[in-house]
Amino acid sequence: MGILNKKIVVLAGDGIGPEVCQEAIRVLKAVGERFGHEFSFDMQLMGACAIDATGDPLPEATLQACFEADAVLLGAIGDPKYDNNPAAKVRPEQGLLKLRKSLGLFANIRPVKAYEALLPQSPLKEERIKGADMLFFRELTGGIYFGEKGRLADSAYDHCTYSRYEIARVAHLAFQAAQNRRRKLTLVDKANVLETSRLWREVVQEVRVSYPDVAVDYLFVDNAAMQLILNPSQFDVILTENMFGDILSDEASVIAGSLGMLPSASVGEEAALFEPIHGSYPQAKGKNIANPIAMILSGAMMLEHFGLYQEASLVHHAVQEALDKKILTQDLTSPTLAYSTEQVGAFIVSCVLGGVLEGLHKENVQVGMSTLI
Numbered sequence: 001m002g003i004l005n006k007k008i009v010v011l012a013g014d015g016i017g018p019e020v021c022q023e024a025i026r027v028l029k030a031v032g033e034r035f036g037h038e039f040s041f042d043m044q045l046m047g048a049c050a051i052d053a054t055g056d057p058l059p060e061a062t063l064q065a066c067f068e069a070d071a072v073l074l075g076a077i078g079d080p081k082y083d084n085n086p087a088a089k090v091r092p093e094q095g096l097l098k099l100r101k102s103l104g105l106f107a108n109i110r111p112v113k114a115y116e117a118l119l120p121q122s123p124l125k126e127e128r129i130k131g132a133d134m135l136f137f138r139e140l141t142g143g144i145y146f147g148e149k150g151r152l153a154d155s156a157y158d159h160c161t162y163s164r165y166e167i168a169r170v171a172h173l174a175f176q177a178a179q180n181r182r183r184k185l186t187l188v189d190k191a192n193v194l195e196t197s198r199l200w201r202e203v204v205q206e207v208r209v210s211y212p213d214v215a216v217d218y219l220f221v222d223n224a225a226m227q228l229i230l231n232p233s234q235f236d237v238i239l240t241e242n243m244f245g246d247i248l249s250d251e252a253s254v255i256a257g258s259l260g261m262l263p264s265a266s267v268g269e270e271a272a273l274f275e276p277i278h279g280s281y282p283q284a285k286g287k288n289i290a291n292p293i294a295m296i297l298s299g300a301m302m303l304e305h306f307g308l309y310q311e312a313s314l315v316h317h318a319v320q321e322a323l324d325k326k327i328l329t330q331d332l333t334s335p336t337l338a339y340s341t342e343q344v345g346a347f348i349v350s351c352v353l354g355g356v357l358e359g360l361h362k363e364n365v366q367v368g369m370s371t372l373i
């Protein structure tokens, strides 16, 4: 891969969003410096900060910039003044959902693994989580988050709908990823109760015919929530609908050691967006304590999306170095031993600038994304 010139829109958002974005940008600039790539970063408003500035959680200028970008980096959005006000009509999360829909980001890919260096920190028993390495494919633009919703006199409703097309397109991506991994796919649903889940099973049974080398199993979501903690190593690729994927991947972050460790890529036919799976963690806003690694690894997923596998691998090695040397924020260690958000970012930058390139993967090791989009 030669030298690249990429236009990246950054939606830092709310709470800890700007702090973790700053560290990811530093790391990406270090990658640019090391390899000669030109990354430009265009900061745009989305979320509560956009409501404050314009009244709109996703201003037209932001959406336009995202359409024109090579990729979008998103920190997090959300603010307690909306969370604690059920009557609010305009909310930061509406901006995020509209952005996902407008950019057609139908698949949210969330890798989860148990890092050897963090095993002792986990509240889960080491022997249970050791070696766990899974990849969530969460459908991102359908289901209950996007169905018709409303209030009647004394009740409220949120409709959940899925079409065959919506299920099949994300299922194909998940099967292709499984082919590049350990060739196992688990569909998580609630097909014993929900009609939409029965459609998911039907469509996945059709799609699987094209991937005879991938073993498929089916789990009800309640059982899956338990199996994730009991025996996470049984999972390779987990395919599921929007809300189940949202919930289960936060649960799975306990296996990785912290919600601040999990990155994600949201992809569609035309666009790609990279964001940590966590929210705006408002309690930590401005305190320089948030873990920036989920955001930095989201940047690494963006590098893979650009085909920059060696560069992404260098970032992964730099993160590994931080974990091995215990350069950790307070979610992963005791407050007295903890490093700040900026210190963790600075350490990872120094590893990117000084790390050995020999032996780094030149192919995609994380997700096989080049084959996906």
Ligand SMILES: NC(=O)C1=CN([C@@H]2O[C@H](COP(=O)(O)OP(=O)(O)OC[C@H]3O[C@@H](n4cnc5c(N)ncnc54)[C@H](O)[C@@H]3O)[C@@H](O)[C@H]2O)C=CC1
Pocket: 016, 020, 075, 076, 077, 078, 079, 080, 083, 093, 096, 258, 259, 260, 275, 276, 277, 278, 279, 280, 281, 282, 283, 289, 290, 291, 292, 294, 331
């Ligand atoms: N994609 C997004 O922008 C998302 C936004 N939200 C919004 O974020 C706001 C807060 O939501 P919560 O439910 O509190 O979820 P959250 O993900 O912001 O935080 C939950 C807990 O996870 C831990 N945590 C999260 N990120 C961390 C990090 N980088 N480093 C260390 N620890 C971290 C903290 O213990 C925190 O209390 C809400 O307004 C919500 O709507 C929630 C999830 C995703």
Ligand SMILES: CC(C)CC(=O)C(=O)O
Pocket: 093, 096, 097, 145, 246, 277
């Ligand atoms: C607004 C929410 C759907 C965001 C969230 O929790 C997520 O995408 O993980």
Ligand SMILES: [Mg+2]
Pocket: 246, 247, 250, 277
């Ligand atoms: Mg979530």
